[in-house]
Amino acid sequence: MVNLKINGRDIQAEPSWTVLQAAQHAGITIPTLCNHKDLSPTGACRMCLVSVKGARGLTTSCTTPVAEGMEVVTENQELAKSRRSVLKLLLSVYHDAGYTNNDADNELFRWARFYELDPQALMSPTPRYPVDQDPNPFVFVDLNKCILCTRCVRACAEIQGRFVWGISERGFESHLAAGMDQNMLDARCESCGACVAYCPTGALALKPTVAVPPAEKKVATTCSYCGVGCQFDLNVLDDQVIRVTSNPEAPVNGMHLCVKGRFGFSYVHHTDRLTKPMVREYLLKGEPRPSSKERGAWVETDWDTALDLAAQKLASTRDKYGPDSVGVLSSAKCTNEENYLMNKFARQVIGTNNIDHCARLCHASTVAGLATALGSGAMTNSMKDIAEYANSMLVIGSNTTEQHPVFGSKIRQAVLRRNVKLIVADPRQIDLCEFATLHLQQKPGTDIPLINGLMNIILEKGYVNTAFVEERTENFDVLVENLKLYPPEKVSKITGVPVDQLYQAVEIIVQNAPMAVFWAMGITQHTTGVHNVFALADLQMMLGNFGIPGGGVNPLRGQNNVQGACDMGCLVNVYPGYQAVTAEASRRKFEEAWGTNLSDKIGKTVTEIIPGVLEGTTKALYVLGENPAMTDPDSNHIHHCLEELDFFVLQDIFPTESSVYADILLPGVSFVEKTGTFTNTERRVQMVRQAISPRGEARQDWQITSDIARRVIALGGRRIYPTPWSGWNYSNSAEIMAEVAALTPSYGGISHQRLDTEGSLCWPCPTAEHPGTPILHIGKFTRGKGNFIPAIHLDPSELPDEEYPIMLTTGRVIYHWHSGEMTRRVKELMEVYGQALIEVSPADAYKLGLNGELTKVKVTSRRGSITAQAWVTDRVPEGLIYGNFHFPENNINYLTKAALDPIAKIPEFKVSAVKVEAVA
């Protein structure tokens, strides 16, 4: 520790601190403008000048390190005079054009008033720049208010890692400029809004709500988009969310957010919101359905009518065709509490294990693969831990920048600040490639040869972590035997990756241990999805990268609460906490808890339940917040199945594409209207807090499920004995979490009360005293010994041929979310990405004859055809195109194939064969 005196007080400081930091820790305020704790100090504004004994002149406290025996004065007449001069100079080039702007707390004005200056009187009377000069729909730019503090420049570089903002010209002409003095979006801005969050004067503001009055309250909650689990403040006025602002206390993201998190909330107030229950006319009249294709007119009803009908139809279907004729699909967008109830509804009330959700379409292979190899299907390390301690990273099949944007920017910062060696393995040239030491551009569907090939070289070079393998794993010899089938030359031929790059990759990950591996849908959405995951677990066990900071296997979960929906037992084979339905002991436990007999038969997955309609095995569906009409492969077939379905209750916030096939629509609420918990990708459980009341007559989702459950139970047909956990009379979601904790060992110590005081907890958290578990498998794998399972390569189920010569791979884009029901209802997101674009390589574009007149492509697979605008880009190599599933009219899932991984039943979204033609 360093001893110094500030304003006569003895203060101890860390040697790495600046004078400003020492003062702040001691509770002494030094005025600052350009400084921010998250950003590197720059000493530009001269507000933080202090007097240091023995130093010549005044010293910038933000850039001066503490020293032993230093004597500092932070406030006296001379300093006040200096600060007044600085403020006057800044105000002399500051102009307020007089428009209403309530977005920002103006720090310049605050300090001016503190030093008894009148900012209105001192500011420049004339503007130098046009107000709102940039067409970016998210960021409002008024350079007349810019004091060149460069916080935005540093935020863009040091938080987002995009380097959009800079200062152009010099002297009086100096001004903030994007890229080459262009529009922000042309300068590659990703519209994350970090620059706005850090601006101290309102020169940069949130454009959609720039003139909206200040909030009357702020409610801290967790984002409802991806699995990163960012938190922020919902700003509320007149029972409306008016804007989202950063909450510096957010455990995962701090002040940072992505474009969807900061700007993508207005859908909650969209006029399309379902506000009243709706029932098809034929049901109200007690008539049969008009036809097998037609469900007839919608009629708005009261809640009791809709709930009674839903309960009667579900109960009668169960009684007539058996419990397994009913399918229940839960939602990874909903809370843990709501998911727990959906699992309880299916198993206790209906008596089936046909409970599943969209994890089947994203990480089913991860959960199955890792559970078999390691004993736990979840991400092993936390994002912060990896960003801070990994020395190399392998990102395979994850376009992190676009799908987990805030974590994507943390990866960029790890490369920029700590020189972490990044290897990107992806068929596409994704944004992270710019930051990568090496890009392995494997062909789609060749991940197993690639990873096995790397392990083959590790073996050949003697880089195996023998101590780890011997002490903590088993079946290594089985792996070694399999690896012999994957020598580098053969691997290179299958994957298209040059042999020398394979060797280079091995050197990078071995010389820069620990290495953390990340993946997402590029690994899982294959017919070999589970084996892909085995390969990655094998690789990390071979290198000993487990149970340590900066290592591990890290599947990045897609939905905000897909981890939680899995944890809550919304899977066909497990109760909450991954307690197997086939295990006698766990079944007994839940039979006793829920007071009824439970099925010991593994249920049908999403990808089996819906096609089961045509086989006659699925008769009724109860779906919470899922949109299979858009998200499941081979849309034409899915639509046909849904058409034929006898009875379909859909609980959602919008009339989604799937609602066309529904018989009853129940209006639930969006994340800003509910209280509960989400579990993010790193198993971190965080609070979601209600900020506004439900819209119209919409009800809490947990209430709707409870209402249906009580009605179905009351209709009889299934005996349920009263036990402490068999009832459905919850008065709030905290009570549901108490039930979850009682029955789920890994959530045993988690309660709303604890989360409110402690912020967040990573499971396993078995007791109320347990601090949570950020890193899994320390010292020992969950299953005991890590299990080496050889991964065996099989070709994708469909490969290009003469008729369908192009390979299609699919995914999302940064501005939209999944089936687009939320993001297509956000005006500003539609302004920047308003239609589906198909990525086509320049070489293919040339061959297809795409030009100024022919700008669209018609893409046809064996299952369907769509037409969409082409985006000619070298993000995709020749022979590969890429499309998304955000827009109903040209949803790429009309083309994808429902070929399933035999273990996880996940469809092969990532590879299909298509033919492409250019059209006008």
Added chain:
Amino acid sequence: MAEQKFAENEVVELVTKIVTSIGTTRGDLIPILQKVTNELGYISQEAIQQISVLLKLPTKEITSVATFYRMLSTKPHGRHIVQFCESAPCHIAGGREVLSALKEALQLEPGETSADNKWTFYTTSCLGICGVGPVILIDTEIHGNVTPDQIPSILGRYE
């Protein structure tokens, strides 16, 4: 500085050649920008883009440097650049009258380029040859001890 229009691929080619001859470190940026200014006449957006790719530097950083130094330019110039020193020693030696004469002869304000693309006119800070003030720099030639009546004949030497 020849008046010349470059196609985008020519710019890319030229910039690549310049970068190859100088280097790709951060410290090479100013010499590269200087050479690009000399050979292209100015630093175009295509040029910045290509330098950004080759030096792995963000375009905003290259723009900051390119717009900071007077010797570099991000705007197209006339065939000749006339720079008039407006520092104190030249001012005292009769610079103000020379400036008026220059503006009159060129029919330009500082920072402007003539319609026939012959002249671009700037004022500049001290050129370091105060002993022969007032000083005018035309392209790379220095004219010292300039008086207002010499202006037409000095300008007349340039095509």
